[in-house]
Amino acid sequence: xxxxxxxxxxxxxxxxxxxxxxxxxxxxxxxxxxxxxxxxxxxxxxxxxxxxxxxxxxxxxxxxxxxxxxxxxxxxxxxxxxxxxxxxxxxxxxxxxxxxxxxxxxxxxxxxxxxxxxxxxxxxxxxxxxxxxxxxxxxxxxxxxxxxxxxxxxxxxxxxxxxxxxxxxxxxxxxxxxxxxxxxxxxxxxxxxxxxxxxxxxxxxxxxxxxxxxxxxxxxxxxxxxxxxxxxxxxxxxxxxxxxxxxxxxxxxxxxxxxxxxxxxxxxxxxxxxxxxxxxxxxxxxxxxxxxxxxxxxxxxxxxxxxxxxxxxxxxxxxxxxxxxxxxxxxxxxxxxxxxxxxxxxxxxxxxxxxxxxxxxxxxxxxxxxxxxxxxxxxxxxxx
Amino acid sequence: xxxxxxxxxxxxxxxxxxxxxxxxxxxxxxxxxxxxxxxxxxxxxxxxxxxxxxxxxxxxxxxxxxxxxxxxxxxxxxxxxxxxxxxxxxxxxxxxxxxxxxxxxxxxxxxxxxxxxxxxxxxxxxxxxxxxxxxxxxxxxxxxxxxxxxxxxxxxxxxxxxxxxxxxxxxxxxxxxxxxxxxxxxxxxxxxxxxxxxxxxxxxxxxxxxxxxxxxxxxxxxxxxxxxxxxxxxxxxxxxxxxxxxxxxxxxxxxxxxxxxxxxxxxxxxxxxxxxxxxxxxxxxxxxxxx
Numbered sequence: 001x002x003x004x005x006x007x008x009x010x011x012x013x014x015x016x017x018x019x020x021x022x023x024x025x026x027x028x029x030x031x032x033x034x035x036x037x038x039x040x041x042x043x044x045x046x047x048x049x050x051x052x053x054x055x056x057x058x059x060x061x062x063x064x065x066x067x068x069x070x071x072x073x074x075x076x077x078x079x080x081x082x083x084x085x086x087x088x089x090x091x092x093x094x095x096x097x098x099x100x101x102x103x104x105x106x107x108x109x110x111x112x113x114x115x116x117x118x119x120x121x122x123x124x125x126x127x128x129x130x131x132x133x134x135x136x137x138x139x140x141x142x143x144x145x146x147x148x149x150x151x152x153x154x155x156x157x158x159x160x161x162x163x164x165x166x167x168x169x170x171x172x173x174x175x176x177x178x179x180x181x182x183x184x185x186x187x188x189x190x191x192x193x194x195x196x197x198x199x200x201x202x203x204x205x206x207x208x209x210x211x212x213x214x215x216x217x218x219x220x221x222x223x224x225x226x227x228x229x230x231x232x233x234x235x236x237x238x239x240x241x242x243x244x245x246x247x248x249x250x251x252x253x254x255x256x257x258x259x260x261x262x263x264x265x266x267x268x269x270x271x272x273x274x275x276x277x278x279x280x281x282x283x284x285x286x287x288x289x290x291x292x293x294x295x296x297x298x299x300x301x302x303x304x305x306x307x308x309x310x311x312x313x314x315x316x317x318x319x320x321x322x323x324x325x326x327x328x329x330x331x332x333x334x335x336x337x338x339x340x341x342x343x344x345x346x347x348x349x350x351x352x353x354x355x356x357x358x359x360x361x362x363x364x365x366x367x368x369x370x371x372x373x374x375x376x377x378x379x380x381x382x383x384x
Numbered sequence: 385x386x387x388x389x390x391x392x393x394x395x396x397x398x399x400x401x402x403x404x405x406x407x408x409x410x411x412x413x414x415x416x417x418x419x420x421x422x423x424x425x426x427x428x429x430x431x432x433x434x435x436x437x438x439x440x441x442x443x444x445x446x447x448x449x450x451x452x453x454x455x456x457x458x459x460x461x462x463x464x465x466x467x468x469x470x471x472x473x474x475x476x477x478x479x480x481x482x483x484x485x486x487x488x489x490x491x492x493x494x495x496x497x498x499x500x501x502x503x504x505x506x507x508x509x510x511x512x513x514x515x516x517x518x519x520x521x522x523x524x525x526x527x528x529x530x531x532x533x534x535x536x537x538x539x540x541x542x543x544x545x546x547x548x549x550x551x552x553x554x555x556x557x558x559x560x561x562x563x564x565x566x567x568x569x570x571x572x573x574x575x576x577x578x579x580x581x582x583x584x585x586x587x588x589x590x591x592x593x594x595x596x597x598x599x600x601x602x603x604x605x606x607x608x609x610x611x612x613x614x615x616x617x618x619x620x621x622x623x624x625x626x627x628x629x630x631x632x633x634x635x636x637x638x639x640x641x642x643x644x645x646x647x648x649x650x651x652x653x654x655x656x657x658x659x660x661x662x663x664x665x666x667x668x669x670x671x672x673x674x675x
Contacts (some may be wrong), residue, residue, distance in 0.1 A: 042500060082506045200644045205604025207402070207595030211639040212518075214388055231502040231596040238594075242513045243391065243520045263504040263596050265511060 026083040029331055030073035031066075033058065033323065034099030034123075036089040036114070038106035041081030047106040049313035050128055051076065052305050054103065057320055060300075067324055068331065075099055079110055086110035087117055094121045101326075102334040103319040105129050106312075108176070115142055124326075124339045128312070131180060135362040143342055143362040145318040145352055146311075147276065147370060149181040149227075150188075152252045155274040155367040157185075157194050159383075160223050165248060169198040169221030171212050171236065173228035181227035181252055197221045202232065210239045217245050229254030234263030241267040248272065253370070256311065261378055274370035275380070276311045278351045283382040284371075293349050314351030322348055322355065387518025392640040393633065394516075398525040398594070400632020403534040405587035406609025407616065407624035408535070408582035414574035415556035415619045418476050422483045423463060425606020427584025430456045432597030435589050436503040445508070446660055459490065460581025464574050474587035476493055486642045487606070494599040502598035505589075524593045531590045535583065543621075552576065556619065578600065611655050617668020630654070 035054055038047035058074045066072060075097045079085035086105065093099045093116070101124045105111035108131040115134070117124045118141055127134050132148035148192050149384065168189070172182040182199075189196050198219035200212035210230070216224060224247050226236045233255040240249055249271045251260075256275040261268045276349020277284055281294040297317055298309045325348065326341035327333060345357040345364060374384040408429055413421040435450035439445065467482050508527050513520035542549040554562040555572045563569050587605075588597070595601060609624075612631050617622025631651050638650040658666060 045500065140597065200639075202644060203604070203648045205601065206434045207591060207605070208395050208399050211392050211636050212644045215640060215644075218388060230596055231601075232503070234596055235594075238511070242511075242522055243512070244515075259501055263502055265504055265506070267511070 005204075021127060028070045030071045031068070032073050032075055032097060032099040033073065033320065034093035034097060034102040035076045035104035036079045036086050036093065036102075036110070037076065037104050038081040038110060039078040039129075041079075043081040043107045045310075046312045047078070047081070049106075049301075049307070049310045050106060050316035051078075052307075053301065053313040053316040054320055056300065056304050057317060061324065065329055072324075076104075079106075081107060081110070083110050083113035086114045090114035090117050090375040091121075094118070094123050099123065100335070101323045101338060103128070103316065103323055107188065108134065111144075115139060116185075118142065123335060124323065124342055126323055126342070128315040128319055130177070131383065132363075133180075138360060138362050141339060143322070144355065145322070145355070145363075146315045147253065147274075147352060147365055148363065149177060149252060151365060151370065152274045152368055153181060153184045153188055153225075153227075155370040155372065156225060156250050156252070156272075157188055159272065159274075159369060159372050160248075160250070161193055163223075163248065165223040165369065166193060167195050167197045167220060167222045169200075169216035169219050169224045169247075170196050171200045171209065171216065171224070171226050173202055173232050174204050175228065175230075177254060178228045181254075183202070185225065185227065207235065208239065209236050210243055212241055213239050213245060217243060221247060222272075223248045225250045227252055227254075230261065233260045234265075234268070237264035237267040237271060253311075256373075256380075261375055266378075268375045269377075270375060272372055272374045272383070274367075276314060276352050276369075277371050277372050278309060278311050278314045278344065280371060280373055280380050280382040281309075283380075289349055289354060290351070294351055297351050311352070318348075318350035318352050318355070320352060387638070389583060390519035392636045394521045394525065395517055396630060396636030398455070398522075398528050398632070399635065400550070400612075400629035401528050401625075402587055402591045402605065403612040403627070403631050404625035404628025405532050405535065405583055405590070405610045406605055407612030407628050408539070408621050409583045409587075410610055410613035411616070411619055411621045411624040411630055412552075412576050412583070413578045414613070415621075416552065416573050417479070419467070419468070419483065420610065421577070421580060421619075422465050422480065422606065422610075423487040424562065424580060424584055424609060425602030425604075426494075427456050427460060427602070427603035428579045428588035428591075428609075429597065429599060429606050430459055430490065430581075431519045431585025431588030432505065432592035432595075432601065433503070433588075433599070434585075435592065436505050439505065445506070449589055452589060456581045456585035456588075457578050460577045460584075461574060463581075464577035468577070473648055479530055486574045487602075490563060491599050491602070500599060502548065502596045504596050506594040507593040522594065524590075528590045528594070531586060532576060532625065535586060536622065539621055546662035548575070608651075614656055614665055615658055617665025620665070620667045623665060623667030627665070630666075 039051050058072045062071050077089040103126045105127040108129040111127040111129040111134055125178040130146050132150050134144045172178045198216045202209050208231040211325050250275045253275050255273050277290045278294045281298050301309050322345055326338050330337040330341045343357050343359050345355050348355040353365045355364035357364035373380040409424045431452055434455045435448050438448035438451050463486050507524040509523045513522055543553050551567045612628035613624040616627030635647050635651050640648040
């Protein structure tokens with residue numbers, strides 16, 4: 001009897017809550033931001049800061065009153081760096097959770113896998129992955145925030161030309177990023193101003209690049225560019241010093257990590273690379289357009305999480321903010337209207353750069369969004 | 385031109401010596417059990433990663449190295465005792481598949497324990513290159529070459545002069561006859577895994593200052609070491625070292641004089657050619673009935 005009464009009471013309570021819930025949602029239904037990120041698995045070092053950034057800023061926006069008078073609700077799944085999971089979660093976000101916009105896709109592989117179902121369903125999607133192939137060719141519903149390797153090479157070649165260097169010795173690894181970077185270097189060089197006089201490669205897991213570097217040393221190159229990331233970046237820097245090379249040494253934003261400097265044990269000194277302004281936020285002059293945004297992000301992220309910032313979290317910040325501003329401008333969460341407004345993103349100042357998108361440019365960044373840095377005393381030095 | 389040649393040669397010998405050390409481990413286990421131990425590359429990784437990890441606790445380098453080798457040997461013994469031994473009597477192919485599983489397990493374990501990032505290890509005697517005839521050689525390369533030479537000499541002494549070593553050789557030649565003569569086959573198998581793990585970890589530690597170390601560092605080194613072992617004739621320890629040197633030097637020369645894009649391809653073509661014309665490798669025993 002007693003149990004029975006509790007049961008009745010529970011049912012009544014549930015019914016009331018439901019009724020209340022319905023009336024509340026009718027008044028101001030939350031805007032649903034969907035996300036699938038690689039919070040665990042091989043790409044967790046990218047996905048983790050992205051997740052923390054999204055959670056942090058959704059809370060912040062809600063505390064400040066939300067968007068269009070409605071709260072934001074973050075629906076986030078961990079795809080464990082698995083493309084199959086990414087597709088499953090993308091479907092769940094759209095069909096079950098009915099999200100209004102998706103900000104996520106940590107890796108290029110997971111993004112590309114999910115694009116097909118997202119394009120079919122038609123939900124605005126801002127990817128946080130690197131490769132240019134995501135937005136080139138342009139796909140109707142797909143945008144991205146991180147710089148591509150093509151932009152990096154463009155920035156490097158600009159810097160070389162400014163220093164009067166035009167004969168490049170190129171070394172690249174065999175990974176996807178490395179190959180894409182090499183292809184971009186060849187394509188940009190053929191447009192004039194730069195000649196690639198040596199084009200060497202190394203294998204996956206190679207431990208010694210002195211042979212390739214010796215050839216580049218003897219090739220008449222007046223500058224050296226390495227396309228790759230991970231452990232080889234440090235090995236290349238060490239081998240470069242070992243065989244006594246002295247030409248200007250460039251690497252890509254794939255090396256923009258303290259690991260590169262530490263791994264090279266002093267041999268990284270003098271290496272130049274393009275990086276997001278966020279990396280050297282403390283050195284940016286106050287007049288730099290990104291200074292305020294980047295400094296605020298750094299301050300917030302480091303005080304809330306206790307971790308040091310990474311550029312990956314910056315991608316998530318930009319993605320979320322571009323989506324939120326588009327929803328505000330659209331005045332609703334109508335997907336077609338939001339899509340049109342994302343495409344109208346104009347001079348949005350983010351952590352990665354200043355975005356100006358269009359129906360034909362779903363990235364909206366150019367070489368100006370990078371700053372050139374040089375390794376000095378074991379740290380990054382912003383170049384003017 | 386000759387300075388260039390010398391630089392290529394130095395690079396080839398350094399890399400080749402590592403391949404040889406890894407290949408030695410393959411040869412030892414193959415001799416004791418006819419199993420190809422695909423976790424050999426992970427022993428290399430464990431040696432380097434454990435040393436970096438112990439150095440992080442402020443241990444002096446020699447102590448960190450000794451402990452790292454001991455840890456890897458324990459891992460090798462555990463692999464034999466808990467994965468190979470219980471499957472005794474299974475076919476060789478099954479045992480080989482078990483070692484592949486073990487390699488994935490060790491790699492995953494290292495990622496969980498130490499993270500996915502790459503780590504550097506200080507060179508034993510500085511990073512200032514020594515210039516010989518216009519070519520620059522790192523002191524660490526000398527450590528790699530010297531270490532390999534030392535291991536080869538020590539192994540020769542072990543196999544030719546000690547009772548245990550001779551027992552291992554006897555078991556390799558004829559397991560049944562060796563067992564009838566009172567040699568404990570199980571112990572020999574356990575010993576060979578321990579010894580291989582030791583060789584792998586030494587290789588991993590010697591090369592870590594050059595190659596840096598990360599959980600996946602053993603994949604390619606293991607594969608190249610395996611190539612060195614078959615090139616030298618599987619089961620012939622000295623052949624494995626020579627095979628490694630041939631592989632390393634041919635890679636360097638291909639990259640230097642033909643194209644770095646074909647570096648790995650040429651190495652594998654050499655192996656295919658050797659196996660085609662000399663199925664038991666360059667220094668293997670002829671007329672073996674195993675395929």
